[in-house]
Amino acid sequence: MSAPFAIVGIDALTGERDGAVHRDWTVSVGADGLISSAGPSAQIDLPPTLPRIDGAGKFLVPGMINAHAHLFADGRPLSSIYTNPRIAGHLTRAMHTPPGRALLRRRTRQNALTQLHSGVTTIRTVGDTADEVIHVRGQIDSGEITGPRLLPAGPLMAITGGHGAPQIALIGDEPETARANTRRNLRRGAQAIKIAATGGVTDALDVGHAGRPEMPEASMRAVCEEAHGAGVLVAAHAQGREGVLAALRAGVDTIEHGATLLPESIELFHDNPASLRGWSALVPTLLACIPLVRFDPQVTGLGEVVQENARMVLDEMLTGAQQAIEHGIALGIGTDSGVSYSTHSSFWRELDLYPRLLDVDPAAVLHTATAGNASVLGLEGVTGRLAPGLSADLVVLESDPLESFEALAEPSMVVVRGERIVRPEIRRIPDIDAQLDTLRV
Ligand SMILES: [Zn+2]
Missing domain, CATH: 2.30.40.10 (Urease, subunit C, domain 1)
Incomplete structure (x- = not known):
């Protein structure tokens, strides 16, 4: 009350x-x-x-809606040493100890509040370390704390060595394992499911790794079937043309980041029989990419592999976003907050980048961040x-x-x-x- x-x-x-x-x-x-x-x-x-x-x-x-966020980190640049698999493995194990879990929940609460105070009243997370966002969502929904409406995904679905693995992923190399992992997240209270369809910028090991197809289409289809059976929408990290197409064919409801859209992909965005609602949406994330391209890698400490991958991904993402605008594809807005340079107080900066980088007017951008995102996330009645x-x-x-x-x-x-x-x-x-x-x- x-x-x-x-x-x-x-x-x-x-x-x-x-x-x-x-x-x-x-x-x-x-x-x-x-x-x-x-x-x-x-x-x-x-x-x-x-x-x-x-x-x-x-x-x-x-209230603004952030369709793509992570709450376990605050946006301070992550040094490239974290992509070292041995260091990543140690960190992941530490985060699953009781003190690690307590730390993650504290951070999640703080970051969610920073977004709320910056005008973001609804956040979909798309890759959590474990169940920390589900836990905080429970505290908010029970009235224990005031916070934004959270739609947590829990850990994302990835393949061995794939994007997000092992830090924020459940690993499934076969369709049945991916399906079981999806069921596990849903049972624990996830209200979104996230797939890593391709490699990503932050943990790419070589130039060209970001955007390379990762999870096989059959596994993505199993994830979508399971999530859709529970009425839950599926998001896919996809930064390459083939990966975007495969994810759409598998029935994914939102493509995160995106790439140049092939004609077949454009058709599937409009009419996607395997998706939950018969259509799919594109959620570009500009703020997460621009600093990696524009800032000096010597200063950021992010390394040249990250910068080169970011440059390729940014070109593709901007092309895809402009195609989506021109073809009337449903568009969402997300900041990828938590990754390097995308801080939780920066939602406005994502909006600010749109008219600078794309042929779109501010009114359309504001609409996308509010009513548009609500529809993309199935919250248009909320x-x-x-x-x-x-x-x-x-x-x-x-x-x-x-x-x-x-x-x-x-x-x-x-x-x-x-x-x-x-x-x-x-x-x-x-x-x-x-x-x-x-x-x-
Ligand atoms: Zn992300």
Whole structure:
């Protein structure tokens, strides 16, 4: 239960595609945490005793949705020594001890709160170390702590030596093992399933490794069948053309990162009989890639293999994203937060990169981050717009986000499921912010 209130006289952007700014709106929130009314102030009758917040001069947007996040790390660059399999193995074992698990849960809570205070009211995680996000989701949903709506994937599905393995993956080289791993995650409470369809940038061992097909199509199909049977959507990390196509054919619902789209892939995004809903979406992640390409590898300590792979992946990802925009493919937005340079206070930076790198207008970007992402994640009846009956997930801003997405960097209030966080305090990493600021010139 939350205390009912109304925000009055505010300029509202509802999350719809038209990008209209509605002057002088009123949005009221009920004790059930839902939006009870939303519209022009002159048309909304409020009970006289209802507490009112004056929104004059401010802007209201739906809570942001981050469709691709990791919460076990904070975005400080991971040195290339972590891709050394021996070191990775040691770290993984340490994270599965009781102190390791406690540390991960603490970090997960902190990182989820940093995103919430930055205006992100819903987060889908797509690769966790173990069950730490499922655990924190339980604490939030029971009301023990205030936090964003979490859709945890648990560890992702990978092959031996594949992307994410062993740190954040369950390994299955045969379809039946991949299926059993999926069932294990679902039993523990996962609300998303993630596959590593191809190699990735962060743990590639040689140039060209990122984007190379990894999990066989038959295994991906087994994962999709199992998840879809439980009504759960499947996301696939896919950074190469063939890997994207194989994942789509297997029935994956969202392609993460992406690559140049082959004609067959474009068709499958629109009409994918093996997916849960008959269509699939693309979720590019720009912020996770740009710094690796633009920053000096001597300074970042990330190594030249990472930089070279990132360069290839970025070119492909931007081409795929532009194709998706032109072909009207469902698009989602995610930051890949937790990986090097994608900090949890940086959601606005992902939005900020879109009009700089792609032919797309800010209104479409804001729509994608709210109502668009809600639909991609199957939450269109839950959140993503300023509409009565939806969860009161709201962000109050000092300036118009369509003028500059930097307006989202410091919300003056965040509301999640009707609970107000006034003047949220955001835990930032100033030296990374200073570096990321150089991408904006
Ligand atoms: Zn990721």
